[in-house]
Amino acid sequence: MAFIIGALDKEIRLSFAQRIRGTxxxxxxxxxxxxxxxxxxxxxxxxxxxxxxQLIRKKATDDDILPIINAIEExxxxxxxxxxxxxxxxxxxxxxxxxxxxxxSHVLSCIERNKERLxxxxxxxxxxxxxxxxxxxxxxxxxxxxxxNIIDKLLNYTILTPLSVIEWxxxxxxxxxxxxxxxxxxxxxxxxxxxxTNRLRQIVAARTQPGLxxxxxxxxDETLNREKADMQALFKVIEDSIMSVAEGHNDELMxxxxxxxxxxxxxxxxxxxxxxxxxxxxxxxxxESFIAEAMATATPIGTTAPPPQEGTTAIDGPADGDxxxxxxxxxxxxx
Numbered sequence: 001m002a003f004i005i006g007a008l009d010k011e012i013r014l015s016f017a018q019r020i021r022g023t024x025x026x027x028x029x030x031x032x033x034x035x036x037x038x039x040x041x042x043x044x045x046x047x048x049x050x051x052x053x054q055l056i057r058k059k060a061t062d063d064d065i066l067p068i069i070n071a072i073e074e075x076x077x078x079x080x081x082x083x084x085x086x087x088x089x090x091x092x093x094x095x096x097x098x099x100x101x102x103x104x105s106h107v108l109s110c111i112e113r114n115k116e117r118l119x120x121x122x123x124x125x126x127x128x129x130x131x132x133x134x135x136x137x138x139x140x141x142x143x144x145x146x147x148x149n150i151i152d153k154l155l156n157y158t159i160l161t162p163l164s165v166i167e168w169x170x171x172x173x174x175x176x177x178x179x180x181x182x183x184x185x186x187x188x189x190x191x192x193x194x195x196x197t198n199r200l201r202q203i204v205a206a207r208t209q210p211g212l213x214x215x216x217x218x219x220x221d222e223t224l225n226r227e228k229a230d231m232q233a234l235f236k237v238i239e240d241s242i243m244s245v246a247e248g249h250n251d252e253l254m255x256x257x258x259x260x261x262x263x264x265x266x267x268x269x270x271x272x273x274x275x276x277x278x279x280x281x282x283x284x285x286x287x288e289s290f291i292a293e294a295m296a297t298a299t300p301i302g303t304t305a306p307p308p309q310e311g312t313t314a315i316d317g318p319a320d321g322d323x324x325x326x327x328x329x330x331x332x333x334x335x
Contacts, residue, residue: 005031006183012036013145035142040101044094044139053095056110062117065092069117085128089121093135097150107150111157118159130168132160144184152191162234165192170241176252177245180272189238193280196234197287200227204291208298213305221301228291235284239277246273 008031011020021032035041043053052068069088076084096114100107111118122129133151140147154160169185179185207220244250248270 002181002183004028008032009143009145009184012143033142038142040098041139041142043098045091050095052091053098056095056099056114059113062114065114065117083125083127085121085125086131089128089131090135092117093132094139097136097139104146104149104153108153111153111159115157115159118154118157122159122161122164126164129160129164130172133165133168134172144182148184148188148191151188155192155195162192162196163230163237165189166234166237166241170238174241174245174250174252177250177269177273180242180245180269180276186276193234193238193283196227196231197283200224200231200287201290203227204294208294210299212299213303214301217299217301217303224291231287232284235280238280239284242273242277242280244273246270246277 008020008024012032017032017036021029021037024032043050045053052065052072055065055068069092072088072091073084076087081087092114096110097107100110118132121132132154136150136154137144137147140150151160151165155162155165166189169179169189173179203220203224207217207224212220245253248266253266253269
């Protein structure tokens with residue numbers, strides 16, 4: 001069933017839900033829900049709470065939006081919410097998704113106009129940064145392909161970090177491992193990991209190019225080591241999260257049903273965990289091997305540029321005052 005749902009989701013991305021519904025046999029009609037047929041998902045907040053949405057639609061400045069954000073956070077504090085930034089972030093990001101729901105260019109325009117406020121969320125609260133992902137994916141829950149496309153753009157803007165995407169999916173939303181059966185989640189994680197590994201490969205290419213000397217070597221080597229450590233940390237979070245599912249000792253998985261961990265569905269979940277684990281272990285191994293092989297022939301740290309040879313200059317002109325052929329040709333007056 002996971003394969004069928006994933007295939008239908010990709011078909012809908014390329015066409016329309018109504019058209020895809022018409023191609024399905026009767027037993028599968030219910031897989032195309034009413035929400036999938038809506039071009040614009042509903043705005044979940046009540047009409048009397050849409051000030052922030054109206055401000056975003058009117059392209060208001062951050063100074064105009066800030067009082068609404070502060071009011072939401074004050075109300076959250078009064079209600080005892082542990083992190084008041086979560087509801088304010090949800091309202092803000094959901095409003096951006098709603099206003100920009102006409103097309104990808106519309107939502108990118110909204111993100112661009114509100115980029116500074118979005119960028120400021122993560123440093124203040126890592127949970128609020130992950131709330132951005134929750135808000136996007138909840139708004140586009142019936143069309144997750146659009147959601148992961150927006151997440152990809154937010155990564156490009158550095159509003160989200162690769163680690164925040166991994167933690168959102170495999171820590172916050174693991175749901176006893178059932179999330180591993182959702183194809184769009186694998187697509188999101190795979191694309192996020194791909195961004196990290198591609199960047200690292202670019203740094204490796206820069207580090208291993210010929211003709212490099214100090215201090216460029218040290219600068220590139222430091223960058224490479226830092227990015228490599230970040231990549232390894234990313235793969236470790238993935239492995240630690242998935243291994244608990246694959247081996248069947250995830251707390252939520254063990255507490256399902258009668259707590260025995262022996263429900264028929266549990267074995268399927270463990271198989272999903274094993275597949276994910278194998279895929280990302282292989283990916284991590286490939287990247288480690290690539291870096292090791294490339295660096296084996298790289299210029300060693302500490303290599304300095306050779307001294308210039310005596311009797312030469314950076315640009316050698318014609319000897320003995322001879323006129324260069326090009327100069328001679330240019331000096332001829334043909335008038």
